[in-house]
Amino acid sequence: MHLHLVVNLDATASIAYAATMSERATPSPEAIKAWARLMRVSRQLVERAEDALKDGGLPPLAWYDVLHELAEAGEGGLRPFQLIERTLFAQYNISRLLARLEADRLVEKLRVADDGRGQTIRITGKGRETRRRMWAVYGRSIAELVGARLSTSELDALSRLLRRLRHPTASD
Amino acid sequence: MHLHLVVNLDATASIAYAATMSERATPSPEAIKAWARLMRVSRQLVERAEDALKDGGLPPLAWYDVLHELAEAGEGGLRPFQLIERTLFAQYNISRLLARLEADRLVEKLRVADDGRGQTIRITGKGRETRRRMWAVYGRSIAELVGARLSTSELDALSRLLRRLRHPTASD
DNA sequence: CATATGTAGATGCAATTGCAACTATATGCG
DNA sequence: CGCATATAGTTGCAATTGCATCTACATATG
Structure with a gap:
């Protein structure tokens, strides 16, 4: 980045x-x-984490965010608008990111019965595997960049302060 | 954003x-x-600040960062590589951003005597004026998004914690 | 039912980013 | 000096982003 x-x-x-x-x-x-x-x-931190993924021949952070949400959602999957709420990506960004993920067979799009406009996105086995490999690298970055630099209580203090700066969204 | x-x-x-x-x-x-x-x-905060600038018909944050550095540097100006150190922008990004700023007459490029490869970037009067108008909006965003949400001592605490996560660069 | 309005998602196009390669000048060294 | 290497900055091209618009279906209302 x-x-x-x-x-x-x-x-x-x-x-x-x-x-x-x-x-x-x-x-x-x-x-x-x-x-x-x-x-x-x-x-700086985003750049470091992105570089680590790049060095590992892995997709960018944005892919992780979506794959993570979908993995948490399970077999039921998520609607694109739910991904937008959770990840804060712009609508057109999600639309195109999902197209790329689908082209790589990391997710699949399913028609949804009760709303003809919509679709449900479900992570595939390959998607779960990719997410796992990304987490191995990404998690290490978080450990090194943040976990190793502040104590547990300092991390908690930082989280609390940042929480106060948060702006309400549909998901949190 | x-x-x-x-x-x-x-x-x-x-x-x-x-x-x-x-x-x-x-x-x-x-x-x-x-x-x-x-x-x-x-x-979230970057997006809010960017939106505020956009609403005011002003250029993006990246322009502010460069104009701010150049304004601080004064009449002597700065070399592009110094801007890279200070702002952490990628080299090619600075190159093109400066081209846009120059096209808008917010900065001017001067040949530098003792190094035939280089140039010096100096902010123009129009550039200073643009920076001022941007700060009116940007400063308000900072005040609202951060200043109004944490006390002075909390802000200091946050700064200290973030400082520990910083990675050394040429400029800081 | 018919029209108006709202929501879900996609997309054309211009601008920006990222990568890699490139030009040009500077510096180190035999 | 002459060559190798480093530094300053630009640029071609592909990919991504942002904006605005567009299609399709849903819901509300008379």
């Missing part, structure tokens, strides 16, 4: 910070720093 | 976690959760 939208501190912002948060448009220096770190770190 | 590589918990990972971190490839449940949150939240 080589798209990096990295942000940096705005020099002027730290000069005069006085008013309370709710009344101002300019963020506090602390907010800017946290934002900048979040942007930079998340991109 | 509509590319979302969202990760989710691996169901099997939480079943039997016993060995110590250093010996295993499978990450702890806490590491997986922190990773998943980081991926999900960072993408």
Whole structure:
């Protein structure tokens, strides 16, 4: 992954910070720093994980996300719109990603009885196998990049803080 | 922004976690959760910020990052490779982004005397103005999305945790 | 039933990204 | 100097993304 939208501190912002948060448009220096770190770190980590998969001759992270959801869903499969809710991919992105996954026989599309517009996506055996191989690499990346750098309680603290930044979606 | 590589918990990972971190490839449940949150939240936030810029008829975040670095650099400008170090963009991405910025007269390319291969990029007046207008929107996004959701000390705590996940680069 | 509106998903096209190769200048070294 | 290698930056081409639109089916309402 080589798209990096990295942000940096705005020099002027730290000069005069006085008013309370709710009344101002300019963020506090602390907010800017946290934002900048979040942007930079998340991109570095994604890139590292993507590189690891690439080095292993495996598909990109996006494929893992979809295969993971479908594996969890089991034989019943999921509707594309449910994948959109869970993964936050854009609609057209899911549409095309599923087409690629189907072309690789990692998923199959099934007509759904009670809604003529829809389809159900089900992971195949090959898809499960691919997901397993991806997890071997991806999981190692997570262990190295995050698990090895913070203690369990620090990881919990980080999760709690990030949770507060989350925006509600249909799935979580 | 509509590319979302969202990760989710691996169901099997939480079943039997016993060995110590250093010996295993499978990450702890806490590491997986922190990773998943980081991926999900960072993408949501980027998307929100990008949407805000789009709604304001402004260029994407990537432009801000480059304009910001160039504005900080002042009249001396920066070499493209310095921008790469600071922003973490891929080399070919910077090359083309600068071409677009130059086409919009937001930056100018200057031949550099002591290295015939290189060039120096300098922000123009129009570039500074565009950066200012972008910051009005972008800064508000940061204030709303991050500044308004965590206290100053929580923001500091978040920054410190994220710092530990950072990977060394030429610039930081 | 007929029309209007909403939802599920696909797709044409332009822009961007990623990869790999390429040009051009610089530097190290015999 | 002359060649090998490294660095700075660009570019052709394929793949992916984003936008806008489009088709098809579903649901609501008179």
